[in-house]
Amino acid sequence: MAEDMGEGFIELDRVEKVFEVRKKTGFMKRERREVRAVDSISFRVARGEMVGYIGPNGAGKSTTIKMLTGILAPSGGSLRVAGIDPSRERQRLAHRIGVVFGQRTTLWWDLPLIDSYKLMHRMYRIPDARYRENLDRLVELLDLADLLDVPVRQLSLGQRMRGDIAAALLHDPDVLYLDEPTIGLDVISKARVREFLREVNAERGTTVLLTTHDLQDIEQLCSRVMVIDHGRLMYDGPLAGLHEAGDSERTLVVDLERELPPIEVPQARVVKVEGPRQWLAFPAGASAAPLVARIAAEYPLVDLSVREPDIEAVIAKMYAEKATA
Numbered sequence: 461m462a463e464d465m466g467e468g469f470i471e472l473d474r475v476e477k478v479f480e481v482r483k484k485t486g487f488m489k490r491e492r493r494e495v496r497a498v499d500s501i502s503f504r505v506a507r508g509e510m511v512g513y514i515g516p517n518g519a520g521k522s523t524t525i526k527m528l529t530g531i532l533a534p535s536g537g538s539l540r541v542a543g544i545d546p547s548r549e550r551q552r553l554a555h556r557i558g559v560v561f562g563q564r565t566t567l568w569w570d571l572p573l574i575d576s577y578k579l580m581h582r583m584y585r586i587p588d589a590r591y592r593e594n595l596d597r598l599v600e601l602l603d604l605a606d607l608l609d610v611p612v613r614q615l616s617l618g619q620r621m622r623g624d625i626a627a628a629l630l631h632d633p634d635v636l637y638l639d640e641p642t643i644g645l646d647v648i649s650k651a652r653v654r655e656f657l658r659e660v661n662a663e664r665g666t667t668v669l670l671t672t673h674d675l676q677d678i679e680q681l682c683s684r685v686m687v688i689d690h691g692r693l694m695y696d697g698p699l700a701g702l703h704e705a706g707d708s709e710r711t712l713v714v715d716l717e718r719e720l721p722p723i724e725v726p727q728a729r730v731v732k733v734e735g736p737r738q739w740l741a742f743p744a745g746a747s748a749a750p751l752v753a754r755i756a757a758e759y760p761l762v763d764l765s766v767r768e769p770d771i772e773a774v775i776a777k778m779y780a781e782k783a784t785a
């Protein structure tokens with residue numbers, strides 16, 4: 461079938477979305493302004509790929525996802541998901557895609573978790589045998605057995621997220637859009653969600669498009685990442701390439717016994733001092749060990765931690781360098 465061809469399971473060709481906003485500029489005066497939320501974006505995602513879609517706030521990520529689900533129609537260009545034009549055939553597409561929004565739930569708040577699944581069983585007209593099979597598998601993989609009778613509002617954030625992910629997969633979608641699926645979760649819940657997503661992708665070949673601010677989500681799940689800013693695609697390639705493009709830095713947070721002048725060590729520079737705490741930036745590619753050893757030998761060290769560069773910082777640096785290039 462043409463729609464299932466490996467190349468381009470999700471296809472965007474010069475897609476645009478322009479919003480018209482009216483702004484009050486004075487008494488009785490309104491100005492019309494255009495916001496180009498998505499500005500001529502083209503990319504292809506092959507079936508079974510797991511791709512990160514990242515960028516700063518307001519970059520156009522949600523707008524892209526909304527067009528991919530058919531909620532919004534593009535102002536220009538064309539897009540296809542599994543051979544379907546999303547905004548024209550939203551109902552047909554709904555059977556092929558699953559969506560998880562980390563900040564909102566698609567579950568019925570006051571009902572026990574299992575009731576949401578029963579409603580979805582009917583809404584998506586999932587054949588009984590397939591529903592049972594999928595439910596059993598998802599309940600086991602996501603460890604939901606003890607939660608099925610609990611009203612959704614009583615679930616913890618991590619439990620609710622697992623419940624939402626199961627809901628998005630009950631009807632066996634070919635494509636899964638995840639919008640911040642690990643936001644607000646503790647380390648263990650994050651690891652669990654990521655492990656599950658890896659399994660679904662490997663076992664079922666589900667194509668995954670993932671929006672996140674957590675670099676580790678991308679590092680652990682996606683071989684490819686796309687960076688969008690001001691509605692434009694700025695980077696499309698492996699995560700390692702993004703680090704190079706951004707020439708990012710890690711941060712060593714050092715707690716000293718007392719307030720001291722900025723620490724002086726080679727290959728690192730103090731970027732912030734707050735009382736006895738100092739922040740040192742050093743190249744992301746370098747090992748922290750010699751730096752730590754040196755500081756421990758020369759300064760009254762109480763505690764320290766290493767912070768990975770977050771995506772915002774990597775992107776910010778990438779743009780700063782582009783601007784001065």
Ligand SMILES: Nc1ncnc2c1ncn2[C@@H]1O[C@H](COP(=O)(O)OP(=O)(O)OP(=O)(O)O)[C@@H](O)[C@H]1O
Nearest residue numbers: 479481495497515516517518519520521522523524
């Ligand atoms: N319905 C709308 N009407 C007018 N402007 C909009 C509308 N939806 C989004 N925008 C604007 O389009 C731009 C892109 O927004 P979008 O929500 O896609 O960004 P985002 O990358 O998802 O950001 P975030 O990370 O904050 O969720 C922003 O400037 C936003 O203000």
